[in-house]
Amino acid sequence: MLTIEEYIEKRKQEDKLNEFDLDKRLENIKSCIDYIFEYYNNYLDISEIDQKTILNNERLNKYRKQLSKYSDNIKDWLVDTYDKHGNCMNKIIGNILDENELFLAMSTDGEFRSISYEYYSGLIKKYPFLSGKITAWLEDTMEKYGVNIEAFVYSYLNKFFDNDDMWPRTHKKRVENSYRKYDNDYTKKTNLFGIDLLYPKISSKPYIKGKKQYIEILMMYFWLKEFEGDNGYWDKYLEMIFSKDKD
Template identity: 45%
Template sequence: MLSLEEYIARRKKEDRINEFNTDDRNENMRVCVNYVFEYFNNYLNITDAEEKTVLKDEKVDKYRQKLKEYDQEVKAWLVGIYSEYGRQMNLSIGKLLKEDDFFFLYDSDKEFRSLSYDCYAKLIKKYPFIKDQTEMLFLFIKDYHQVMSQTGVTNNDKVFITEEINNWIDETWAKYRVNILEFVFNWLNYFSNNEDVWPPTHRRKSKYDFRKYDYDIKQKSNLFNLDSLYRKMPKKTFTKGRKQEFEILMMYYWLHSFEGDDDGYWQEYLEKTLPALKDK
């Protein structure tokens, strides 16, 4: 069952109401007041037969709670789809977004809009009920970017390597709402699970039975396929000239979150790389 705010947001979307159009102010006021009457007189008018949907309402409410970080309009859209079709579209769309290596570096409407068109083309055949919903898909993708950037796996990390690196991370978030750490972690998660993309020179026969190779972190170049990744990376103020910083963050997470640092290589690595940063 939708809340009043969610119901109004859905009806506004269905009727294409633009509350900022002052020429239609009186008509919009009348229509929106009617939404409130509809909600209390019709939508909430539960008959004996409708009471059989109590379990469904509980299920929808539980789903709604999972979306508490999302914008009200986006949440209403997701809850409406779940209520009517039983699909958790935030998960389905989120899975597609994870296929884009640079999603967490995006910060412009143009990038999110382009991504929404790509997602729409992939989703429409499986989910025909999103037909003509490109605008809501765009709004969801923008909101998802912010929600995941703030609640993702790196949200509670207290990474400190150098003051300069931390300032870069903090200033990028403050100015562009881009979480550098989330981008790095998600790339490494993909990299760790796809040994086939590792260069042959970076592979060592694994000491574990569950995988074929271990990654050789002591290689001198192209660590974590950063050469090709950096070339393809969006050219932004906060990425230009930061290849070494990206490598350092990747090494940090690889040793502290993915593989462990039994040999104490982290300090040895910093002694080799930090002097180069000071000379920049």
């Protein structure tokens, strides 16, 4: 970082200012005053920002080196979270898992999904930035309008589950040796849970308009968690949703 004298000298050379030219005395005085203002208002601030950027990058690189066992996507998320919020989530989550004496004995996808559901709800309460857009939407809707979207979706699915007349015809799978004639094929790509009929009825609500995809995701979550059982489909569904968003 330059001193003020060094900065003025540098600017004089850049502008080819000759302080001994008496004919330009007033112009030179003005230029020197401008140099002083530039130094304090621009140069010092920019230098400070550059210094902070360098130090922050060093801090982030040091943290990234501690994450060698994780995939690149996980590394990026952990570093981004650390940069924005200052939390080392790998250590925080690791400490939580260490407290579970059964964790190292777990081996199935179902066990890992179950523990993920359990810990996620607790983590987002302590670290709100972990909650995604859907959670923020649910909370905002409850706060502003007093409407519990989750309760609405669950109630709708409860009726949907017991009434196959509500099911899209192409989503009905005939089953044998069951108390029901059909199963709902929730792996279809369109009109899941009859949402194409439901959404127009509620889309005029300010907290619903434009949220059809969010509602579908909630429906799938509750359907797999409360009505049918996951069977590994939740992860596949999310992959399809995220790839659709990227397109």
